[in-house]
Amino acid sequence: MTNPSDRVISDIAPGEFDTGVSSGRKVFGNVMTGLVFACVAIAILPLASIIFMVIANGLGRFSPAVFTELPPPPLVEGGGFRNAIVGTLLTCLIGALISVPFGVLTAVYNVEFGRGNKLSQFVHFCTNVLSGVPSIIAGLFAYGVVVLTLGTFSAIAGGVALAVLMAPIVIRTAEEGLKSIPRDVRQAAVGIGATNFQSVFSIILPAALPFIATGVTLALARAAGETAPLLFTALFNQYDAKGLREPIATLSVLIYNYAISPYKNQQELAWVAALIVVLLILAVSILARALTSRKVY
Amino acid sequence: MTTNPSTQPNARSSMLPESDVVIQTENVSIYYGSFQAVRNVFLDIPKNRVVAFIGPSGCGKSTLLRCYNRLNDLIPGARVEGKITYQGVDLYDPKVDPVEVRRRVGMVFQKANPFPKSIYENIAFGARVNGYKGDMDELVERSLRGSALWDEVKDKLKQSGLSLSGGQQQRLCIARAIAIEPEVILMDEPCSALDPISTLRVEDLIHELKQQFTIIIVTHNMQQASRVADYTAFFNAEAGDGGSRFGYLVEYDRTENIFNSPKQQSTQDYVSGRFG
Numbered sequence: 001m002t003n004p005s006d007r008v009i010s011d012i013a014p015g016e017f018d019t020g021v022s023s024g025r026k027v028f029g030n031v032m033t034g035l036v037f038a039c040v041a042i043a044i045l046p047l048a049s050i051i052f053m054v055i056a057n058g059l060g061r062f063s064p065a066v067f068t069e070l071p072p073p074p075l076v077e078g079g080g081f082r083n084a085i086v087g088t089l090l091t092c093l094i095g096a097l098i099s100v101p102f103g104v105l106t107a108v109y110n111v112e113f114g115r116g117n118k119l120s121q122f123v124h125f126c127t128n129v130l131s132g133v134p135s136i137i138a139g140l141f142a143y144g145v146v147v148l149t150l151g152t153f154s155a156i157a158g159g160v161a162l163a164v165l166m167a168p169i170v171i172r173t174a175e176e177g178l179k180s181i182p183r184d185v186r187q188a189a190v191g192i193g194a195t196n197f198q199s200v201f202s203i204i205l206p207a208a209l210p211f212i213a214t215g216v217t218l219a220l221a222r223a224a225g226e227t228a229p230l231l232f233t234a235l236f237n238q239y240d241a242k243g244l245r246e247p248i249a250t251l252s253v254l255i256y257n258y259a260i261s262p263y264k265n266q267q268e269l270a271w272v273a274a275l276i277v278v279l280l281i282l283a284v285s286i287l288a289r290a291l292t293s294r295k296v297y
Numbered sequence: 298m299t300t301n302p303s304t305q306p307n308a309r310s311s312m313l314p315e316s317d318v319v320i321q322t323e324n325v326s327i328y329y330g331s332f333q334a335v336r337n338v339f340l341d342i343p344k345n346r347v348v349a350f351i352g353p354s355g356c357g358k359s360t361l362l363r364c365y366n367r368l369n370d371l372i373p374g375a376r377v378e379g380k381i382t383y384q385g386v387d388l389y390d391p392k393v394d395p396v397e398v399r400r401r402v403g404m405v406f407q408k409a410n411p412f413p414k415s416i417y418e419n420i421a422f423g424a425r426v427n428g429y430k431g432d433m434d435e436l437v438e439r440s441l442r443g444s445a446l447w448d449e450v451k452d453k454l455k456q457s458g459l460s461l462s463g464g465q466q467q468r469l470c471i472a473r474a475i476a477i478e479p480e481v482i483l484m485d486e487p488c489s490a491l492d493p494i495s496t497l498r499v500e501d502l503i504h505e506l507k508q509q510f511t512i513i514i515v516t517h518n519m520q521q522a523s524r525v526a527d528y529t530a531f532f533n534a535e536a537g538d539g540g541s542r543f544g545y546l547v548e549y550d551r552t553e554n555i556f557n558s559p560k561q562q563s564t565q566d567y568v569s570g571r572f573g
Contacts, residue, residue, distance in 0.1 A: 115373070184410035188470070191368060192423035192477055193400035202422060207413045296413040296459065 094159025177211025464495025
C-alpha cells in the first residue's frame with residue numbers, strides 16, 4: 001500500500017505561488033491599482049470639501065430658530081429663514097406638479113405608443129436639447145410667459161421655470177423605467193386581451209413606478225438647488241409670501257443674496273441655508289436610491 | 298416562388314374526420330419585412346384536441362403559433378399571407394379586432410411571465426379587462442384549481458406572483474389564461490424552463506384541459522409531444538432562393554403515426570434523433 005501523497009507530482013518552483021513575490025507584471029498591476037484609487041480620491045475631493053466647508057461654517061448657527069423665524073434686518077442679530085424653506089418646497093412642488101404628469105405621459109408615448117417612429121424620435125431629440133438648455137434660459141422663458149402675463153414675480157413663475165428643468169430628467173428616467181419592463185410582460189398583458197391602454201396603465205406603469213419615483217426625486221434634488229431660473233421669476237421676499245401670486249423667497253436665492261451682503265449675520269445665515277440645501281439634496285438622493293432598490297425587474 | 302415538392306402532398310391535413318375543425322390554416326406564409334420565415338402552410342386544428350408543433354429551431358413553429366392570436370402584430374414588419382380562419386372567420390380580415398381574438402385564443406409563454414401583482418390580481422386582471430361581472434373570488438379559485446395550483450397558493454393569494462417558484466409561476470400563467478375562458482390555448486414551449494417534475498405537472502394539466510380547450514403546444518421535447526399531443530405537426534427549415542432559411546410544414550398526422558410510421562424521411566430522421 002503506497003501513501004497517496006507519494007503519487008502527487010509537482011513542478012512548482014518554491015515560492016512561485018506566493019503573493020509576495022514581485023515580477024514586473026505584478027508591480028505594474030499594483031501601480032495601476034494605486035493610480036485608480038488616487039483618481040477616485042481626487043474625484044471625491046470636491047464633494048468632500050464642499051460638505052466639510054458647509055458643515056464647518058453652517059453648523060454653528062444651526063438651530064430651531066432658522067426654521068421658525070424670518071430673516072432679520074441688517075445689523076440685527078439672530079433670525080432664520082422659514083420663508084425661504086417654505087418657498088423652496090413650494091416652488092419645487094409646483095415644478096413637480098407640472099413636470100411629472102407631462103414627463104411621464106411623454107415617456108409613455110415614446111416607449112409604448114410611438115415605439116421609435118418619427119414623432120417619438122423627434123420628441124426624444126427635443127428632450128435631449130431641453131436637458132442641455134442653460135437654467136437661466138428656463139428662467140427667461142418663465143419670465144416671458146408667466147411673469148409678464150401675471151404682471152408679478154411669483155411662486156408660480158418659479159415653479160414653471162423649475163418644471164422646464166425637471167421635465168427632461170423625468171422623461172428620461174421614466175423612459176428607462178418603462179424600457180426595463182420585460183417584453184414578456186407586455187405580451188402577457190396583450191395576450192389575455194388587454195387593450196394597449198389597459199396594459200400600459202394597469203401593468204406596465206405600476207411596474208415602472210419605482211423608476212419613475214426615482215426620476216422625480218432626482219429632478220427635485222436638481223430643482224431644489226437651482227438659483228438662476230428663480231432670480232427673476234420667484235425673485236425674493238423678506239417676509240412670508242401671502243399667496244402663490246407674489247414674490248417668494250427660496251433657499252438658493254437667499255444664499256445668493258446673503259452671501260454677497262456685507263453683514264456678518266446674513267453671511268452666517270447663508271452658510272446655514274447652504275447646509276440645509278445640501279442636507280435636503282442628500283436626503284432626496286438617498287430616498288431615490290431606496291426607491292430604486294424596490295424595483296420589481 | 299416554388300413550393301417545396303416534398304412538403305405539399307402531406308401538408309394538406311384532411312385526416313381529421315372524427316373532430317370539428319376550429320382553426321384552418323390555408324397556404325399561410327409569414328414574413329418579417331422581406332424575410333420569409335414560414336412558407337405555404339396548410340394545417341387544420343381539431344376542436345378539443347392537443348396539437349404539438351415540433352421541429353428544429355428557426356423553423357417557424359412559434360411564428361405560426363403567434364399568428365393564431367395575432368400576437369405577431371406586436372412585431373414591426375411582421376406580415377401574413379394566405380388565410381387563417383378561426384371558426385370560419387378570417388383572423389386577418391381588416392375588420393377583425395385583435396384584442397377580441399386574443400380573448401378567444403389565450404396564450405401561455407415560454408418563460409413564465411406573471412404580472413408584477415398579487416397572485417389574485419394576476420388572474421383577476423384578465424377577467425376584469427374582459428368585462429367579467431361575476432364573483433371574482435370564485436373565478437380565481439376555479440382558475441387556480443384548473444391549473445392545479447390552488448392548494449399551494451390558497452393561503453397566500455395576496456403575495457406577489459413573482460414570489461412563486463418557476464413551475465408555480467407557469468401554472469399561474471396557465472390559470473391566468475384559462476380565467477378568461479378562451480376556446481383555444483396556445484402554448485409556446487411552456488415547459489422549457491421547468492424541471493422534470495414541474496414539467497410532468499404541466500403535462501398532466503394539459504391532459505385535463507383538453508376536455509374544455511383546444512390546445513396547440515410548441516415543444517422541443519419530442520417525448521413531451523408524444524405524451525401530450527393527439528396530433529403532431531413536424532416543421533423543418535430549408536435554405537430558400539436567396540440563401541435565407543424559411544420554415545415549412547413537413548408532415549402532420551396523428552402523433553403515433555408521426556413517431557412510429559412517418560411518411561417523410563426527414564420526419565423519421567428528426568423523431569429518431571438523426572438530424573438532417
